Amino acid sequence: MTGTTSDPKYPERPRRARRLGIAVLVCTVPALCAGGWFGWQALADGSRPAASSAATPAGTAAAPEPSSPEPAPASSGPAAGGPAPSGSAPTGSGPLNGRTVLLDPGHNPGNTKHTTEINKQVDIGNARKECDTTGTATNAGYSEASYTLDVVHRAREILRQRGANVVLTQDGDRPFGPCIDERARIGNQAKADAAVSVHADGAPSGAHGFHVIMPGKVTAGAADTSAIVDPSHRLGLELRDAFKRATGQPYADYIGKDGLDTRTDLGGLNLSRVPKVFIECGNMRNAADAQHMTDPQWRQKAAEGIAEAVTAFLAQGS
Template identity: 65%
Template sequence: MPYDHRNTVRRTFALALAATGCCAVLAGCATSQASPPSGKAQESQAASQAAQGESGTQSRPPFASPRPSRSPVAAQGSGSLAGRTIVIDPGHNSGNFRHSDEINQKVNIGTTRKECDTTGTSTNAGYTEASFTLDVSHRLRDLLKARGAKVVFTHDGERPWGPCIDERARIGNAAHADAVVSVHADGSAVGHRGFHVILPAQVRAGAADTTKIVAPSRTLGERIADRFARATGTSPANYIGDGTGLDVRNDLGGLNLSTVPKVFVECGNMRDPKDAQLLTSAAWRQKAAQGLADGIATYLEG
């Protein structure tokens, strides 16, 4: 952006910028970190958000989309999370911007129909959200496996685009996950800083029924918000969530269609220079993964 994360950039604009060689805005390329270059209103605002992508804004295509580096793989043990299944959903896909026809296809999210997926956001330097989310997800996976958990990814950068938001939900449901965390970074205005956790609203419409997951998802979100702040030293968002770091939405298919506890985590705002400096730091991304892992473990350990 510098546009607000609620105002989706038209894909025609994204393609035009691609032709000029611009970097991506909503999907992952920084130059001075170890791994690169490889949202959200209250329920009452859901109607105005229906035209948005699943987790925010669109982006311009990146200069390149190499796979992000990974933290050292920790040995899986028989720790406190043994016997637990956790699904990690890395937001977006670096290839989405090349497949606008596919990701623009509408899918049913219960309350409405919405685009299959979006491209994601990026920093001003072009480090894309898709690269960020996959890097943090790899780090998170290693930490969770070290505690004995079974970890399932909705995708691992191996697909040319997607998966669609309804498929992402189905993957968590089919795994009978004890918890699902969708990893994202926001694309809001300059000066908007901090993280927030998106919780499912009470939804009963068509294939969507969140009745059973609203309460446990809130608990999961509260645990993650607490531990994420401790691990990263960052504060809840100053522009959404009333300072709590928690936001409730009924317009996200990934939440509406989930039958297991699930939250989205917006780790920071890629469009703010100060937040971007954190998000492009490999050391900070490791702290972010640690905060997510600690929050999930605290939730599952009761």
């Protein structure tokens, strides 16, 4: 998010641009890009610095450009940002037969061309926040939106082979969004057994590691996480442990504790009625983390970690 939680994430920790015009300006000035982490601290769910327009680093397999965090702008409906999401039928038979998994690739590269739409405020229950943000990028220009969609595609194939019906909030098939509230609604309407929102952070270059964000208890307006806090916590623990085993990535050294963080300011979690967590797979502004995330083989490991976590969680009968 600034990272990653599809919602404008930090404070929410705001990381995305409130006005993309500002975000784009910041990231076109190398000396200022490193300050993105502080900028998002003032934004909301999914607020991060705008992704750089630089070309994908040499040797990096370009991933399909994804869509954004939660639902489409103010209207919050599929028609506002693109086609309604559809599930991917299982390709195999296994432990996930009959289960539905929601995968939420954070951000949308098209958001930079739709600043008016993504800057509109949506209701997340206990506050109002930007529909979405642009996400972050490595210093070489590999965008968070490309990263998240690539990892989600890889995880989807693993889960489908295990018998799961997999629903995506967006598949690079819409011009922007969806907005954060719509992202939650897609999982609710699918009656997902588990939901994971995939992100990458944009913290200061010296910070590194991954962390999992779980929902805190929120009962305000349209938000009521009472029923999902406990199962989401179990899903979060499974995801933290499986991701670390699969990738070797250390826990974040700049946020959370032992790779876990609990938030009540993310629309994608506040409005969810199904067990859901976010994962910030690493800090794209950190050289070591960026090297991992631009490596297709590492992204495959990241996908395997996510799939293993979902499989283990659903094996508990949740």
